[in-house]
Amino acid sequence: xxxxxxxxxxxxxxxLAFLSVLILxxxxxxxxxxxxxxxxxxxxxxxxxxxxxxxAPKAQWDPIKKYLVYLPFEGISNQFYSLQNAATxxxxxxRTLVVAPITSNRHDRLNTNQPWSRYLDLEHMALxxxxxxxxxxxxxxxxxxxxxxxxxxxxxSIPQAWRAMAEPMPCQVIRNYGHDYFVGExxxxxxxFAYQYLLDLQPMPVPGFxxxxxxxxxxxxxxxxxxxxxxxxxxxxxxxxxxxxGRNRWDVSWDEAGxxxxxxxxxxxxxEDLVAFRFGQLEDHLHxxxxxxxxxxxxxxxxxxxxxxxRKPPLKxxxxxxxxxxxxxxxxxxxxxxxxxxxxxxxxxxxxxILADLDKNVEPPNVVLVSDTQSKEEKKEIDGYGWYRLDHAxxxxxxDASRVLGPFxxxxxxxxxxxxxxARWVIGxxxxxxxxxTAMRINAxxxxxxxxxxxxxxxxxxxxxxxxxxxxxNTGSRKRYLRHNNNDGDGIVIWDRYEQxxxxxxxxxxxx
Numbered sequence: 344x345x346x347x348x349x350x351x352x353x354x355x356x357x358x359l360a361f362l363s364v365l366i367l368x369x370x371x372x373x374x375x376x377x378x379x380x381x382x383x384x385x386x387x388x389x390x391x392x393x394x395x396x397x398x399a400p401k402a403q404w405d406p407i408k409k410y411l412v413y414l415p416f417e418g419i420s421n422q423f424y425s426l427q428n429a430a431t432x433x434x435x436x437x438r439t440l441v442v443a444p445i446t447s448n449r450h451d452r453l454n455t456n457q458p459w460s461r462y463l464d465l466e467h468m469a470l471x472x473x474x475x476x477x478x479x480x481x482x483x484x485x486x487x488x489x490x491x492x493x494x495x496x497x498x499x500s501i502p503q504a505w506r507a508m509a510e511p512m513p514c515q516v517i518r519n520y521g522h523d524y525f526v527g528e529x530x531x532x533x534x535x536f537a538y539q540y541l542l543d544l545q546p547m548p549v550p551g552f553x554x555x556x557x558x559x560x561x562x563x564x565x566x567x568x569x570x571x572x573x574x575x576x577x578x579x580x581x582x583x584x585x586x587x588x589g590r591n592r593w594d595v596s597w598d599e600a601g602x603x604x605x606x607x608x609x610x611x612x613x614x615e616d617l618v619a620f621r622f623g624q625l626e627d628h629l630h631x632x633x634x635x636x637x638x639x640x641x642x643x644x645x646x647x648x649x650x651x652x653x654r655k656p657p658l659k660x661x662x663x664x665x666x667x668x669x670x671x672x673x674x675x676x677x678x679x680x681x682x683x684x685x686x687x688x689x690x691x692x693x694x695x696x697i698l699a700d701l702d703k704n705v706e707p708p709n710v711v712l713v714s715d716t717q718s719k720e721e722k723k724e725i726d727g728y729g730w731y732r733l734d735h736a737x738x739x740x741x742x743d744a745s746r747v748l749g750p751f752x753x754x755x756x757x758x759x760x761x762x763x764x765x766a767r768w769v770i771g772x773x774x775x776x777x778x779x780x781t782a783m784r785i786n787a788x789x790x791x792x793x794x795x796x797x798x799x800x801x802x803x804x805x806x807x808x809x810x811x812x813x814x815x816x817n818t819g820s821r822k823r824y825l826r827h828n829n830n831d832g833d834g835i836v837i838w839d840r841y842e843q844x845x846x847x848x849x850x851x852x853x854x855x
Contacts, residue, residue, distance in 0.1 A: 414533025427601035667772035
């Protein structure tokens, strides 16, 4: 039977009705998607956060490039050492380093991360070292809904929605200290980072080894990855990578990479202003405001070539102290507890010794102290000496810095204070990696040294014997001192390659 005009009209009506419903559904779905993408994470319901985005965030790898990925380890200074070791390995493998962000650890419990380029001049390091690099946030963007899903769980309690979005990341297991950096470890910062970046770590051995082997020598890593055609090579643990037999584990990578990773000039300038303001040295006595944009490289040319630091008058000299507390006693298992938690009175004696050597007609330098101490008694003692103690939980300027610059500004500000242009004398904590890093920075950047106070003569003798044994030198004396003069500032110090840090040989009386 042939269709009549009436049938054709009816079919057209049904078709138009179906088309209208389809358009309405599509528009409604798109509006809902836009709404979900735009609402604040705190307003997401449990139903929403269990529903993954239409497209899970994926890393945008360049198929032509070869990348080296690594996992961060423990505190912020150790993460820096992991970075510089990974950078040197990447250079030797002719791969682009993917710089892992500063990641929360057991000291801060923030469950977040922040790019190193927020504070440090990666562009400068890349140029001076010849290392190609990029950062994770330039390869992979984590959208608000993904953030909310991440925040509902953890790497030890993984939401189902996280598993649906995470992308596989095979990673060669570089074991050290016996840790498993995938599951179960309380301090598995690398696994925390991977969780925050939706990376499903999948353990695999370094070629030629098993996943239970400790592969710490860089030559082993290089030999078995040099000819790899893989787009991405991931290493779990670069912190204690050993480059050369008989050299301390960070010497080589410091020389090839770490020394070139300077603070951004605008950030260093701001930290100088914080110190200058505290002592009434800032012009017009204005409160220093943290800059919203710190992306100003040392290498910038043109009208901006004269950096903030070069335009500023020199900051008045100060004595910088790093007083490490926290869990530092864990590192003193085979030595006296006082070697790690030296009383503040001993630091005061070292300050007094510095002041005693200065011209009496010159205004004495200020003392600036950074510390993680939580002891009310110690804080009271420090304040009683009239020293400037950076308190990031109380000081309005420092609170403002954390609000504007981000969660890792406190340790980065502390590090910049210890290596600032005005830090003419630096007194550290000899079992702290932050003090070790400070020692390497001031030695390379300012030809300076760091002082490590000691408590007892027996301990001093023990350390001195250890030095002579490790360097195999015969001086004819058990008390061979090196006196270092830097801008007329004296400190009795020596660089011990075996101990991997500066330590002071100044003899102080035992503490009762």
